[in-house]
Amino acid sequence: MVSTSLKSVDLKSESRSAINTAEKMGSRPANNLTSLNERAREQRTDAFKKLLDSHRGESQLVILQDFPDPDALSSAWTYKLIAEQYDIQCEILYAGTLSHQENIALVKLTSLPIQRWACQSPKTKEKDLSAYQGCVLIDNQGTTSQLVPILQAASIPITVIIDHHSLQEGIKAEYTDIRPNTRATATIMTQYLQAGLLEFDSSVSEHVNCATALMHGLRSDTNYLRQAQEEDFLAAAYLSRFYDSQLLNTVLQSSRSKQVMDVIESALKNRTIHNNFMIAGVGFLRYDNRDAIPQAADFLVTEDNVHTAVVYGIVHDEDEDLELVVGSLRTTKITLDPDEFIKEAFGQDTQGRFFGGGRSLAGGFEIPMGFLSGLNENSDFAKLKWSVYDTQIKQKLLRLVNPENSVIPSH
Numbered sequence: 001m002v003s004t005s006l007k008s009v010d011l012k013s014e015s016r017s018a019i020n021t022a023e024k025m026g027s028r029p030a031n032n033l034t035s036l037n038e039r040a041r042e043q044r045t046d047a048f049k050k051l052l053d054s055h056r057g058e059s060q061l062v063i064l065q066d067f068p069d070p071d072a073l074s075s076a077w078t079y080k081l082i083a084e085q086y087d088i089q090c091e092i093l094y095a096g097t098l099s100h101q102e103n104i105a106l107v108k109l110t111s112l113p114i115q116r117w118a119c120q121s122p123k124t125k126e127k128d129l130s131a132y133q134g135c136v137l138i139d140n141q142g143t144t145s146q147l148v149p150i151l152q153a154a155s156i157p158i159t160v161i162i163d164h165h166s167l168q169e170g171i172k173a174e175y176t177d178i179r180p181n182t183r184a185t186a187t188i189m190t191q192y193l194q195a196g197l198l199e200f201d202s203s204v205s206e207h208v209n210c211a212t213a214l215m216h217g218l219r220s221d222t223n224y225l226r227q228a229q230e231e232d233f234l235a236a237a238y239l240s241r242f243y244d245s246q247l248l249n250t251v252l253q254s255s256r257s258k259q260v261m262d263v264i265e266s267a268l269k270n271r272t273i274h275n276n277f278m279i280a281g282v283g284f285l286r287y288d289n290r291d292a293i294p295q296a297a298d299f300l301v302t303e304d305n306v307h308t309a310v311v312y313g314i315v316h317d318e319d320e321d322l323e324l325v326v327g328s329l330r331t332t333k334i335t336l337d338p339d340e341f342i343k344e345a346f347g348q349d350t351q352g353r354f355f356g357g358g359r360s361l362a363g364g365f366e367i368p369m370g371f372l373s374g375l376n377e378n379s380d381f382a383k384l385k386w387s388v389y390d391t392q393i394k395q396k397l398l399r400l401v402n403p404e405n406s407v408i409p410s411h
């Protein structure tokens with residue numbers, strides 16, 4: 001039994017020291033770049049194996065963002081399967097909704113093992129959290145899940161973070177693998193499979209289904225491979241040995257609901273374009289239809305002459321009587337950093353938490369409406385409220401997009 005104490009793996013400094021060593025030895029760095037990456041990858045794999053080994057016998061909670069996407073779902077499942085090799089039992093949790101019909105189809109068709117723990121439900125409150133020795137954040141860094149503060153209050157340590165969003169401050173884990181330049185967490189998880197953490201077997205249906213989910217996750221975070229890089233293609237090539245292409249087709253063929261179509265319709269009607277930047281407010285939405293916002297942004301960014309689209313609406317969560325402005329950004333402009341852009345546009349709340357963030361080519365934000373939440377049966381009030389938020393969001397965005405002309409004129 002190996003007993004190790006592990007620090008977080010800082011790959012940047014590992015690579016740096018490897019570069020220094022290479023330089024001292026007088027070798028040409030360009031020639032060493034590949035072996036350098038390989039060495040860094042080996043070190044990372046070893047560290048990950050040691051970490052899993054030192055947590056044998058544990059029960060862990062794998063936490064996804066409140067509205068999990070295919071990349072998060074498939075990556076969490078892969079972590080669970082890898083962890084089982086080390087006698088670690090995982091439960092994969094999310095607090096919000098699975099609202100995109102493609103995600104619902106993915107979960108149903110592959111029997112993807114996830115559970116919803118709604119924060120306000122008595123069931124969640126009664127859970128005995130002492131049964132879990134650690135939690136794991138996959139495809140997020142804790143800033144997009146309502147469950148993380150609850151787990152932190154219960155003093156459950158964060159054992160692992162694996163993500164590709166820009167580095168968010170504030171959360172530390174025993175093992176951290178954050179790669180903002182990688183397009184999909186599914187690519188990172190596939191690399192761990194290839195490194196030997198778990199050997200997929202095409203006669204095991206769970207492995208075939210998980211490989212199919214990873215292929216879907218990888219494709220959807222790379223805009224169907226259109227923005228994929230070498231490492232994504234290599235990961236996809238590996239998955240192609242195991243995945244079920246017919247199953248993936250069935251997942252992708254799930255059609256859009258009428259509600260999503262309606263949201264896209266209002267996004268189209270309300271859109272305005274400033275310097276190739278499209279902005280569209282869609283008004284009030286039910287919580288279950290929240291995922292229509294990123295779908296509308298995906299659609300809007302395809303218009304000729306547009307490189308970036310932001311779609312937002314007011315989402316009402318009837319269960320918890322909460323109201324939020326929810327927005328999504330999609331861009332095809334590689335020089336635009338969605339994380340930086342959203343943080344700059346909307347800033348932070350009173351506790352210093354940013355209202356949103358992002359990864360390469362996509363971002364999102366959520367602004368709680370606090371005191372102004374609810375009572376929308378008064379339609380004059382609802383209209384007024386929408387108009388205030390709509391104007392303010394436009395002003396905040398235009399300040400960055402079109403600095404000379406950022407104040408919306410009153411009519």
Ligand SMILES: [Mn+2]
Pocket residue numbers: 071072139164183184185221
């Ligand atoms: Mn992702």
